[in-house]
Amino acid sequence: MIRTGADYKDSIRDGREVYVNGEKVADVTLHPQFKPLVDIRARIYDMAHDPATRDAMTVTDSGGVNAIANALPYSQADWWAKRRAADLVMDTFGGVVTRVGDETVGEMWSLFDGAEVLSEIDPQFAANIGRHINRVLTEDPFHISANTDPKGDRRRPMQDQDPDMRLHVVRETDAGIIVCGAKFETAAAYANQAYTKPTIANWGDDDLSPYAVGFICDLGARGLKFICRTGFAGRASAEDYPLSNRFDEIESLVVFDNVLIPWENVLFYRHTRAASYVYATLHRYSAFAFTQRSLKLADMLIGAALFNLRQTGLDHLQAVQEKLATLAIYREGINAHLTGAIALAERSPAGLMMPNQSLLYAGRVLASSQLPQMMQLARELCGGQIGLTPDAASFAHPDTGPWLEKYYRLNDEWLAEDRRKLMAFARDLLNSDYAGHRLSFQLFAQSPPYAHLAAVYQNFDWDGPLAFVKHAAGLSDRVMGKETLTQHNSDTSKWFATQTAR
Template structure:
């Protein structure tokens, strides 16, 4: 059943070993670096119980219990519309963007649900395990995240030819389960409940069976896990000056597996390179939707900040400004069109689910991520230089400096100095701050690197149809190189 925010806070007070800034954290839920995101995740849990939001965020499952829409298996277009609405509801309520809160990572397990025939090749128990875990997620409503990226070490070498812990691997089998060593980089792990853990890259060699080809659900309260976190942005500077960095920074963790026992019921595949390869190829079949949806919200925030600045200063009537705003609008609507069309032309998955149209989803992701830096620069230009030179909020309150700032930052009766300051602080934190730079860099690996984005497009685009069109238009009579049986039948 859906949890409350307090139940979630209590669930991460399990004695886990967490470090940040070189210090041991004794209560993740109240530590200044983690508390903002813990509070947001708790707020999402509480929203599910509130009359105002419950209808958009929950549904009645087959047991007659209220469950989270974000965790529901998608079988219809209505399911996807409901998921999109639930995510928008959350982002609107909290007033910002959080990427790792569960709805975008649970979809990675749905991809393995589609690969049950692959799992059955090695052990039917593994396909039973994935079905059980998906049901468990719906029933218990945990904060579920995803652990992919390893330290990797020297990538010109096989893991067996260097320190073997550079990639997570199995060191022992027991009656109770497998014992694993290594490390993963994982956003939000320090304050989440469980992580779907699987290989990043298939460089375990040509062996059909490999100790590196392992995937499992890890209870983040397990013994021998260690969480070494990067420093956060919260508390570095006043919240009035950096409103996003202080509320929405999602802490990344180097998660150390120091001989961690994974019970057999949590193992989803093991020593099966084909299963590992399958999950890497299909990992974002569903989860990319929620991720790209957040790019859409970021585009809205950029356009709003830029347009407010242009209207405040009276520049929105200039054609050059309108053209730049139109570029931002085209970017935004391009993302929106891909998401909308991906649902409208959704396709059945191998496991009987309904997945967003894969070609449209992956090309939409390329659009959203590859043009993001350019759109941020356009928004900076529209906001003007004041986002990098405006004094801090304390100066607006100091009796000696406040009158001058009131004079120079008040534009008219509708735009007084304080609102002008708030908008510039928001735009600076959205586009220019350390936090803004971190978010932009995060795009390079949060849903795999850019080359993998394009590889997904290559695997899912309908090349056959383009060959058919060209074959007919050119009046070709012979077989075109690369034609498959379906294309030859169409040509005939």
Template sequence: MLRTGQQYRDSIRDGRRIWINGERVKDVTVHPQFKPLVDIRARIYDLAHEDATRDILSYEENGERYSVGLKLPHSRDDWHAKRLATDTILEDVGGVVTRVGDETAGEMWSLYDGQDILNEVDPRFSVNIRNHIQRVVDRDPFHVSANTDPKGDRSKRPQDQDPDMLLHVVKETDAGIVVRGAKYETAAAYANQAFTKPTIANWGNSELSDYAVGFVCDFSSPNLRFIARTGFAGRAPAEDYPLANRFDEVDCLVIYDDVLIPWENVLFYQHTKAAAFIRATLHRYSAFAFVQRNLKLADMLIGAALWNVRQTGLENQQAVQEKLATLACYREGINAHLTASITNAEKSPGGLLMPNQSLLMTGRVHACSQLHHMMHIARELCGGQICVTPDAASFADEEAGIWLKKYYTLNENWDSNDRRKLLAFARDLLNSDYAGHRLTFQLFAQSPPFAHLGAVYRNFDWNDALRFTKKSAGLSDRILTAQR
């Protein structure tokens, strides 16, 4: 059931209505600001068919091959296979991509785990959850997620302002529910479907709400509109901004203008308890894939900084080594949390094997909260030339290029061309609009810092620290009763 890259491209030529920079997009697969990531997603599909990578990115079952990234995790071997598959993809494409499908499939597994709680409030939709998870495995779609709404005035209930500020149900029909509103969604313009979930709203004491709804939305559905932010690809030459031109995953405001969601695509509806539960457990699995991407980003920071100090002969200075060691500690801290979360993996409520939640969530805090510090350390190590170096066209100029060759050639091993390429890469990684977007995107793709720390609070085992301190301090048993 594995798709090819061409089958993926054909699947998104479905007449969807997309705008970017005030322009209606005729074909998202060839538009210059979408094409680089469409090509990468197509490349990922094709990797699963190539001899060298087929057995890393796919597995065989009952005579068919399926994606490793979309497989429900039941063992540590499953998680090791997922990690290897992601590393293989990132190695092949040469950098970090955030939304390519495997990371958002995990959000559906959280629904799978929550079936008992969802059944308590409304038993209608469990079969839909199971069917959709299996459908993702069987059909291999590019599956993303619909995250936050415009929200409006957060001091008010959604019902007390323009009701469309939060996505909500406006009508029930025999065929399904009709929804209206908007969602910010990365990669929506060139994905096949999204798990659309609610933003936690100011519901008060409401048990039922038309805003508490989760469903799978087919992006070929009528009455959807995709309004994209300006992309980075094509804004400046690729020679000067190599990352921005390859890895910009364009985000959209997706408008749901009375979109019909068939009943079989509805995963939960109306019950605020169910919606709150899903939001609290949403990243139980998907956080692993996002944090693993931070690991590869850490490798890029270290590589850019280390190549720079080596080519300029500064690697043996103690102050430089201390900064490089700080970057290494950041990188290995991420690696240790990921490795330990698999080693100490735990059974989920639905019988799956999930990464150890305390280790995974504390690893996410480490990876995200320290990223801006690590980027600044890498800037220091790369030096001021990343912000003053002329562009590639000047290096190629018949007259100016002579002078740039003279002043940017370091020795017989580092000529001006390699020096320029490294500085351009570092500038795009650390200083460009794209670099700032990547850093800010952490607050969207992985949720804001308070939510990260909230997940740690919910998953850390506080009892052992209390037990040990009670014993060490000689406290009486009465405090156990008071604690309860």
């Protein structure tokens, strides 16, 4: 089934308790800070019906027509199709939206891969996993991700601080589990469901814990409160801040005040081994869509810088070209990792097609860790005028307009209005509150940097370099030890075995 934008909007008009900037939001689809993103998400749903875009946005199989983003990947062609669809969305809107479903739904496919392992730990919930995988495909919900608890003072063991610092089960009923706590979640106030699971945790020697719980949370459930970060839309004119006003994806502190999670939505419960396993494979698919957004960000950096340099005629200088080349190398580095991850895709334990794990995770680190330097380079190439240009109102004012017309017109191709627009775009991309926030998003929204590096460590095939150096240096077989020259590290069951042995 594929929903329409109207279906989606109706689905989030469910009486949910949303607060922003000290205000209770009556209708999240109409509130000026949420409306731009709700409209984009609705339009993505409509793109699946629009004759001009539906072929790219949907896939037809024996089960009918489904959103391409939700379809489980079985082949490299499936990944190319997903990549094309995500590009089409960003090209259509002229900007980057990340947390719109395709970047989070892959967490469910990791669960599909893990179903067998999880049912070995606790068979009680195996059927729920299968049903939810299917439900995402057939009901087309807007699905997001919830991992991060407020966590509190981590010097103290969990039991020695306010227990709600981490989401936990407070009691069981016939209908389900009752949970208390809170999570930080992008897009929660206007999404349908969140795959909710523990954040990265040191479980120590505990096998069982009320904190080791994972479930699909219906975001319309009673007892949830969405306390949102104030949005950027509407703070200043859209002419001056074109990205802030259209592409701000608002996060919420989602408070769980005794929320009932029906048993059929519980995916694992009490088992710390299950929680560790789930975290180890969480981004196996979804890191692709996340990293693809960085490619578009890189295009925006290059485009803004190069247009500015062409306007001012500085692009012919060799030193400037070298800086542009550095931006291009960053862009092509991400492109190469994404492309290589598809070209060398791997079969998952459940038979799905995973992007090559080592290349994908290395690409995610490249994209995120280099972004601050690349933004600084683009800022440098755009020059100081992005920080100095007056707002559109001054260009329109009869007293100041003629002066700005004089000083912002460059030649017959580049009139003052286009220069103003480019400066406004570049300011919002590089200098605004929104720009800084996006940088934080790229840093943290799919776990913090140390978790990205851990994923590289766990998935890189260390055996290759070791074997080469063993041969090159003439070392004996003894040096390889037991830990190496085994199966590829991306075999999750091996990783799981090493984790649980600790």
